[in-house]
Amino acid sequence: MIVSSSSIGITPARAFIRIFGGSREAPAGGNAYRTPGPPAPPMGRNRRGLALRRMEALVAQAAPRLRSEPALAERQAALAWRLCTATRTRMPYHLRMAFCRRCKSFIGYSARSRIRVGRGEVRATCLLCGHVRRKALPK
């Protein structure tokens, strides 16, 4: 027998409880109606804005100390990189310059790269992999 909730004069939620008992909370094996995948990052709607500010601070601190405290600088750079990938935020150009484009190592702008200016361009050579990044100078 099919009983519609409107014909018995109660709300659908009440009908659910009357038929199946208990509450409508998720079953013990996990909520089957939730979208699959990892939980959202524990930040609000402005998580990209927060990520940008934190990346900025991390790279600003890591770059000058890459020579003196390489382990800490590497860790800060790794955190900055993870912030940008985990929140799918594009790293601004001035922060991207601190990483090698090919091997993605933290080169701290000039601590692990050789910077030469000439022939109308700036060349930054990564000292770890040898990749040369070129940027034309304005005329």
Ligand SMILES: [Zn+2]
């Ligand atoms: Zn490199």
